[in-house]
Amino acid sequence: MSKKPLILVINDDGITAPGIRTLIKVMNSIGDVVVVAPDGPQSGMGHAITVNSTLFIEKITVDDGPQQEYSCSGTPADCVKLAIREILDRKPDICVSGINHGSNASINVIYSGTMSAALEAGIEGIPAIGFSLCNYNWNANFEACKAAVKTITEQVLKNGLNEGVVLNVNIPNLEEKDLKGIKVCRQARANWEEEFDKRQTPFGKDYYWLTGKFVNLDKGEDTDQWALDHGYVSVVPVQFDLTAHSSIQQLNSWELNGK
Amino acid sequence: MSKKPLILVINDDGITAPGIRTLIKVMNSIGDVVVVAPDGPQSGMGHAITVNSTLFIEKITVDDGPQQEYSCSGTPADCVKLAIREILDRKPDICVSGINHGSNASINVIYSGTMSAALEAGIEGIPAIGFSLCNYNWNANFEACKAAVKTITEQVLKNGLNEGVVLNVNIPNLEEKDLKGIKVCRQARANWEEEFDKRQTPFGKDYYWLTGKFVNLDKGEDTDQWALDHGYVSVVPVQFDLTAHSSIQQLNSWELNGK
8 A cells, every 4th residue: 555645635616626626736746636526616505515415426537647536416525425435445644625716714714615625524533624715716826826735735744633623724816926924823803794786587576696895804913814915825723613612601690591 | 663672583494494483483472573584495505605696585474473574595694694784674683593403513513504594693793593403303393492492592682692602502302391401511522424325326327315323422511412412402602713722833833934
């Protein structure tokens, strides 16, 4: 058996997206790569899983790289589950997801299919990283991401991650020479100010498109959004124990049991 | 204007599900109720949002209660966004989501459309609660939930919640007389041991159904799963800042910038 690490590659933009093709190329230089990715775009799927429908997997060849590839009809989280239970012979040494076309920094982590794949792998006890480039364009330039993606992946393989923690890595949309470095950060407090674009169907029925703008409410200089705005690659350790431990005492003072 | 609280009611099982009909009845006894819920089941949608498709809203009447109701073609998170931006005249005093048909305790919070609606409201600064009954049956008995749902909602209206925190409430599948009380908890460490049921289409192609069993890996007596197993309603404060603050120092010791 090869002594190279076994690397599971996933994304949410679909198996043919330029972002995952770049990620596969970088991972081929590190280990043995198996790709299990959605057969089409799944952005904004959050942590969806397919419970009421069937799942199809197809072994495919997209380019001439050494990786093995499977396209899947399900969500990113489904892909992780199927990879582990049905495709891989052994537990992968690492799972990398992305490179997403668009930011998953700050509150976007909540909506992210890219990060949900990483979280799903983390729940299975696999060190995992989600990578995103802050450019929504299909034809974004992913070349500048390669060095940071490789460095961070190698550091995770070398050092491991704490139990219950995965990494959310975002890369600013810059030329490689303009990247300032890699910064460990916390998630910025931010939200989307949505606006709905209200229209009418040709048959007179109202409908809506979701639009909106991202608003950073956080002035801290230790946040992922600050790092990205200042030319750094941001690395946020993300946990899936969502308990707000600091609120437990407050809630215990409430009259919940007729006291 | 009425001095009663304005209550936004959402769910992920669809607007006609018995769980939301029970929740509406309880909320009608507390305040002015506006329902904005999916037109069909959305379970397992996680925190999905509809970014690449249109959204339809329809004002409907389901029963003879005083509530206003809107059915929506989108996900639970879409419903919250549409309610706030397009339907309600003012910010609701509270948002309640559910009552979900099935547990959202422990790791299920990650996959939960019910909780994603509550989180979305929380991101908007609205106190929010997700309620779930530990019975997946459409015809589950929701009567026993009513007292706990009312108590917890009234306590949130009275005391408020810390910024960035929403409540994940799960109710064991018991008769009301057998409920032991309400317990504030942390999220249990658990996962799903998935198995895929592999079949063939009539045309000879393999496909899979996702199945699996829930495994509680946490022996603590302060967890939601422990509370539910011992007859208590569990209340977990949940946060949407996913930063694993305790890992930041570890990551800062890594060689991320060629040092």
